[in-house]
Amino acid sequence: MKKEPFVTNQQLQEIVKKYPTPFHLYDEKGIRENARALKKAFSWNPGFKEYFAVKATPNPFLLKIFQEEGIGCDCSSLTELMLSDALHFKGEDIMFSSNATPAEEFQFAHEIGAIINLDDFTHIDFLEKAIGEIPETISCRYNPGGVFQISNSIMDNPGDAKYGFTTEQMFEGFRVLQQKGAKHFGIHAFLASNTVTNAYYPALAKTLFEVAVKLKEETGADIRFINLSGGIGIPYQPDQEPNDIFAIGEGVRKVYEEVLVPAGMGDVAIYTELGRYMTGPFGCLVTAAIHEKHTHKEYIGCDACAVNLMRPAMYGAYHHITVMGKDNSVCDHKYDITGSLCENNDKFAIDRMLPKIDIGDLLVIHDTGAHGFSMGYNYNGKLKSAEVLLKEDGSAQLIRRAETPEDYFATFDCFDILKDMRRK
Numbered sequence: 315m316k317k318e319p320f321v322t323n324q325q326l327q328e329i330v331k332k333y334p335t336p337f338h339l340y341d342e343k344g345i346r347e348n349a350r351a352l353k354k355a356f357s358w359n360p361g362f363k364e365y366f367a368v369k370a371t372p373n374p375f376l377l378k379i380f381q382e383e384g385i386g387c388d389c390s391s392l393t394e395l396m397l398s399d400a401l402h403f404k405g406e407d408i409m410f411s412s413n414a415t416p417a418e419e420f421q422f423a424h425e426i427g428a429i430i431n432l433d434d435f436t437h438i439d440f441l442e443k444a445i446g447e448i449p450e451t452i453s454c455r456y457n458p459g460g461v462f463q464i465s466n467s468i469m470d471n472p473g474d475a476k477y478g479f480t481t482e483q484m485f486e487g488f489r490v491l492q493q494k495g496a497k498h499f500g501i502h503a504f505l506a507s508n509t510v511t512n513a514y515y516p517a518l519a520k521t522l523f524e525v526a527v528k529l530k531e532e533t534g535a536d537i538r539f540i541n542l543s544g545g546i547g548i549p550y551q552p553d554q555e556p557n558d559i560f561a562i563g564e565g566v567r568k569v570y571e572e573v574l575v576p577a578g579m580g581d582v583a584i585y586t587e588l589g590r591y592m593t594g595p596f597g598c599l600v601t602a603a604i605h606e607k608h609t610h611k612e613y614i615g616c617d618a619c620a621v622n623l624m625r626p627a628m629y630g631a632y633h634h635i636t637v638m639g640k641d642n643s644v645c646d647h648k649y650d651i652t653g654s655l656c657e658n659n660d661k662f663a664i665d666r667m668l669p670k671i672d673i674g675d676l677l678v679i680h681d682t683g684a685h686g687f688s689m690g691y692n693y694n695g696k697l698k699s700a701e702v703l704l705k706e707d708g709s710a711q712l713i714r715r716a717e718t719p720e721d722y723f724a725t726f727d728c729f730d731i732l733k734d735m736r737r738k
C-alpha cells in the first residue's frame with residue numbers, strides 16, 4: 315500500500331512559511347475519526363472507556379481533542395497527572411498506571427481522585443503509607459510471566475518484563491486490599507507492544523477474563539473493569555496490513571461472552587489505554603534537506619535530528635519518508651537521511667530508495683504522532699521542535715512553540731553565567 319502524507323505539498327508549503335522546520339504536524343481530522351471508530355468498535359460494552367496514554371503525545375491541545383471525544387487520560391508520572399488535572403479531566407477519567415512510583419506521585423494521584431493501577435504487590439503497603447488509606451476503587455497490573463504467544467508466534471516476553479503482579483500475588487493482593495478497605499477492583503495487563511494483528515487484544519482479553527473469573531470466585535472481589543491497556547500497533551511499513559479495530563472489538567466481545575457472561579460478570583467495563591494507535595499515524599515530522607554529502611555513501615542532512623524523533627536511532631525503527639512534491643518521481647536514489655547529532659546512529663533512514671532530493675526539499679517522516687516528540691531529549695544541546703496542529707478546516711495552529719536557548723539554559727538559574735549569555 316502506498317503511504318500518503320495527510321497534508322498536501324501545497325498546504326505544507328504554506329505552513330512552513332509561518333512555522334519554520336523542523337516541527338511535528340498533527341492531523342485533527344484523523345485523530346477524531348480514529349477515536350470515534352475505536353469507541354464504535356467497543357460500543358457493545360456499555361462501560362467502555364479509552365484512557366489515552368498521555369506519554370505518547372503529552373500536548374494539552376491534543377488531550378483537549380480527546381476530552382471532547384469522551385476519552386480520558388492514562389498517566390505515568392506526576393507531570394502527566396498535573397497536565398490532566400489542569401485540563402479538568404475528572405478523577406475517574408484519569409488512570410494512573412505507573413511503576414517504581416515515588417510516594418509524592420501516589421499522593422497527588424489520590425488527591426485528584428485518579429484511579430490508581432498498582433504495579434506491584436509491595437506497592438499495597440507503600441501506597442497505604444503514602445496516602446494513609448487504600449482507595450475504595452483500585453486496580454492491579456497482572457503479569458502472567460512466560461512468553462505471550464498467539465498460535466505459534468511469540469508476541470512478547472512478559473517473563474522478562476519489570477511490570478506487574480504474578481498470578482499468586484494477584485490473589486493474595488486482592489485479599490489484602492479487601493482487608494484494607496478496597497471495595498471495587500480493576501485488572502490491567504500490557505503484554506505486547508506495537509502489535510499489528512487483530513488477534514492481540516482478544517488473546518489478552520481471554521487471559522485477563524479467565525483470571526478475573528477465578529479472582530472473583532476465590533476472593534469474592536467486585537471486579538468493575540478490565541483494562542486491556544496499550545499495545546495495538548500501527549503499520550509503520552508500507553507493506554503492513556493495518557489493524558481492523560472493528561475486528562478487534564468483535565474479537566474481544568466474543569471472548570467476553572464466552573468467559574465473563576457465563577460467570578455472571580456481564581457488567582464488567584472494558585477499558586483501554588491506547589497511545590500509539592490513537593495518534594501514531596496522525597503525526598509526522600516535517601524537516602528540510604539542508605545538506606547533501608557524497609562520500610562513501612550518499613547522505614542527506616536534515617534540520618531535524620534524533621532529538622526530535624528517537625525511534626530510528628533507539629530501536630532501528632522504520633519510519634516511511636515522503637519527499638514532498640516528488641510523488642511521481644522514481645525512487646532511484648539510495649540515501650542515508652541524517653540528523654546533526656555527533657552520533658552515527660542519528661539517521662532517520664539507511665539505504666532508503668527515494669526520489670532525487672534537492673537542498674530545500676521538504677521531507678515528511680511518517681507516523682511520528684506517538685512516542686515521537688515526547689521521547690525527545692537535548693543531547694548535543696539541540697532544542698526540541700515546535701508542534702503544529704492541522705485543523706479540520708485546513709488551517710494550522712501552533713500548539714507548542716519550539717524550545718529556545720533560554721529554555722535550555724533555564725535550569726542553571728543558580729549559576730550567574732546566565733547574565734553574561736549573549737542572546738541570539
Ligand SMILES: *Cc1c(COP(=O)(O)O)cnc(C)c1O
Nearest residue numbers: 367411543544545587588589590
Ligand atoms: C506505554 C503505555 C501505554 C500505551 O502504549 P501504546 O503502545 O502506545 O499503545 C498504555 N499503558 C501503559 C501502562 C503504558 O506504559
